[in-house]
Amino acid sequence: MTNFSDFTPNEMMTIAAARALSNDDVCFVGIGAPSAACNVARLTHAPDITLIYESGTIGTAPNVLPLSIGDGELCETAVTTVSVPEMFRYWLQGGRISIGFLGAAQLDRFGNINTTVIGDYHKPKVRLPGGGGAPEIASSCKQVFITMKQATRGMVEKIDFYTSFGHGEGGNHRERLGIKTKGPTLLITDLAIWKPDPETKEFTVVSMHRGVTRDKVQETCGWKVRFSDRLEETPPPSELELTTLRELQARTEKAHGGKKGT
Amino acid sequence: MAKFQSLKEAVAENLRDGDVVAFEGFTHLIPHAAAHEAIRQGRKDLTLIRMTPDIVYDQMIGMGLAKKVIFSYAGNPGVGLLRRMRDAIENSWPRGIETEEHSHASMANAYEAGAAGLPCAVFRGYRGAGLKEVNPNIRSVTCPFTGEELAAVPAHRPDVAFVHAQKANRRGDVLVEGIIGVQKEAVLAAKRSVVTVEEIVEDFDDLHPNLCILPHWTVTSIVHVPGGAHPSYTHGYYDRDNAAYLEWDKISADRDLFTAWMKENVLDVGPEAFAGRVKGL
Numbered sequence: 001m002t003n004f005s006d007f008t009p010n011e012m013m014t015i016a017a018a019r020a021l022s023n024d025d026v027c028f029v030g031i032g033a034p035s036a037a038c039n040v041a042r043l044t045h046a047p048d049i050t051l052i053y054e055s056g057t058i059g060t061a062p063n064v065l066p067l068s069i070g071d072g073e074l075c076e077t078a079v080t081t082v083s084v085p086e087m088f089r090y091w092l093q094g095g096r097i098s099i100g101f102l103g104a105a106q107l108d109r110f111g112n113i114n115t116t117v118i119g120d121y122h123k124p125k126v127r128l129p130g131g132g133g134a135p136e137i138a139s140s141c142k143q144v145f146i147t148m149k150q151a152t153r154g155m156v157e158k159i160d161f162y163t164s165f166g167h168g169e170g171g172n173h174r175e176r177l178g179i180k181t182k183g184p185t186l187l188i189t190d191l192a193i194w195k196p197d198p199e200t201k202e203f204t205v206v207s208m209h210r211g212v213t214r215d216k217v218q219e220t221c222g223w224k225v226r227f228s229d230r231l232e233e234t235p236p237p238s239e240l241e242l243t244t245l246r247e248l249q250a251r252t253e254k255a256h257g258g259k260k261g262t
Numbered sequence: 263m264a265k266f267q268s269l270k271e272a273v274a275e276n277l278r279d280g281d282v283v284a285f286e287g288f289t290h291l292i293p294h295a296a297a298h299e300a301i302r303q304g305r306k307d308l309t310l311i312r313m314t315p316d317i318v319y320d321q322m323i324g325m326g327l328a329k330k331v332i333f334s335y336a337g338n339p340g341v342g343l344l345r346r347m348r349d350a351i352e353n354s355w356p357r358g359i360e361t362e363e364h365s366h367a368s369m370a371n372a373y374e375a376g377a378a379g380l381p382c383a384v385f386r387g388y389r390g391a392g393l394k395e396v397n398p399n400i401r402s403v404t405c406p407f408t409g410e411e412l413a414a415v416p417a418h419r420p421d422v423a424f425v426h427a428q429k430a431n432r433r434g435d436v437l438v439e440g441i442i443g444v445q446k447e448a449v450l451a452a453k454r455s456v457v458t459v460e461e462i463v464e465d466f467d468d469l470h471p472n473l474c475i476l477p478h479w480t481v482t483s484i485v486h487v488p489g490g491a492h493p494s495y496t497h498g499y500y501d502r503d504n505a506a507y508l509e510w511d512k513i514s515a516d517r518d519l520f521t522a523w524m525k526e527n528v529l530d531v532g533p534e535a536f537a538g539r540v541k542g543l
Binding site: 054055056057066067068069070071072074075081082083084085087088089092093116121122124127128129130131132133134135136138139140161162163164165168173174177178179256257 | 288289290313314333334335336337339340343344348351352363365366367370371373374385386387388389390391392393396410411440441442443444446447474495497501502504505507
């Protein structure tokens with residue numbers, strides 16, 4: 001018997017992220033982002049959500065999670081597939097995307113993301129893959145959701161490189177740079193749900209997942225965490241949500257010979 | 263006017279030491295067979311342009327062909343980092359390389375500007391992004407009508423572009439289907455172009471009128487190389503060899519293992535080896 005009250009922090013993270021997406025959304029699934037969340041949303045409460053991958057596939061509905069953002073199934077199940085210049089010019093820059101969904105190697109309290117280098121750019125300690133589509137996803141989508149597992153080396157006081165701009169130094173920094181979109185409006189981790197403070201734009205914990213303590217959230221975060229005055233508990237996954245996610249992952253592992261999709 | 267050639271002839275005639283070259287294909291249709299021929303012919307001092315350098319440039323960089331790489335995502339998609347490219351950047355093995363890093367939007371716009379015959383691409387990008395502080399080729403222009411400040415980067419104008427496609431007809435027109443990436447732009451931006459194809463057919467009479475076609479007079483050379491995208495895939499022919507991408511992470515982690523693999527699988531074989539590699543995929 002499957003016990004649906006028993007779930008992992010990762011499963012809670014994916015399902016909490018899926019819940020934030022709605023049927024009307026047009027969602028740009030960036031490199032490293034958990035397309036698991038987007039596809040769980042599509043397979044549960046948001047069957048008409050439009051998922052877009054930067055390889056040019058618009059309105060895709062894969063049966064398994066892709067291993068790369070250009071897997072053939074994304075194209076086969078898409079409403080249409082456009083060229084990469086068209087994707088970035090007409091669809092992203094053109095303002096057609098409601099939500100950009102990003103992951104992060106390093107993140108700061110204002111939702112700025114680094115996936116480029118650890119250390120100095122010209123003499124890096126670790127050379128990461130880089131930004132791919134993220135710099136413009138972060139500025140052109142109407143809003144940005146971020147999802148990552150909490151760890152002090154990932155959630156840091158100061159990121160080493162601004163791969164994509166969140167709220168900069170906070171406040172109205174986006175506006176001052178001429179960016180008209182909202183930027184990061186939601187951070188979903190394996191422990192909590194965070195939203196930016198309306199004034200300072202600093203990410204604040206608004207909901208903790210079941211069984212998580214404030215100490216645990218603080219221990220795994222490199223900056224001093226602010227908690228909302230009206231802190232809630234994230235509702236645990238429903239049977240439908242958990243079954244959908246687990247079946248999706250089982251299909252994916254079978255299709256990719258043991259490798260989990262992204 | 264497209265010439266039908268062997269891969270050896272096409273690479274020898276079109277790729278020279280010191281060239282600026284693009285091997286394109288966005289996850290799909292990556293021209294691996296053509297890159298292997300360039301490695302066998304020992305081309306030097308190339309400036310390699312590609313959105314996602316991927317295994318194909320990891321191999322070329324590791325074999326010492328590159329002096330510079332212009333790119334926007336240096337990862338092994340779905341797997342991790344590019345270990346040969348990192349070894350060249352961090353330890354200058356087998357030689358040091360220059361890098362010029364952009365975002366995907368920037369690279370895509372630069373190819374399109376090249377195809378459009380423009381000197382630069384203009385787009386809304388890099389706002390608040392760190393790359394414009396470290397890459398002097400990322401600049402800005404002010405819109406003369408609205409005053410909006412926009413990003414500008416030089417157009418890509420490669421000496422030669424290599425792409426892989428599904429099929430050519432006898433006249434040399436080329437059909438590209440599925441995830442079409444930036445291949446049309448890369449070919450139209452380049453001075454010369456080489457297209458490897460899975461199949462050569464009589465004509466395209468039964469095709470839908472709006473498909474992505476490169477007319478024969480835009481292509482320099484066409485080469486029939488079944489399986490020529492492996493371990494990437496060709497939509498309608500064979501799937502991506504995900505296991506090979508995972509395996510590359512191990513091969514590329516060690517210089518000796520890499521060198522031995524390249525000798526056995528690239529230097530000592532020819533393009534005809536590709537057909538066997540995609541059997542069963």
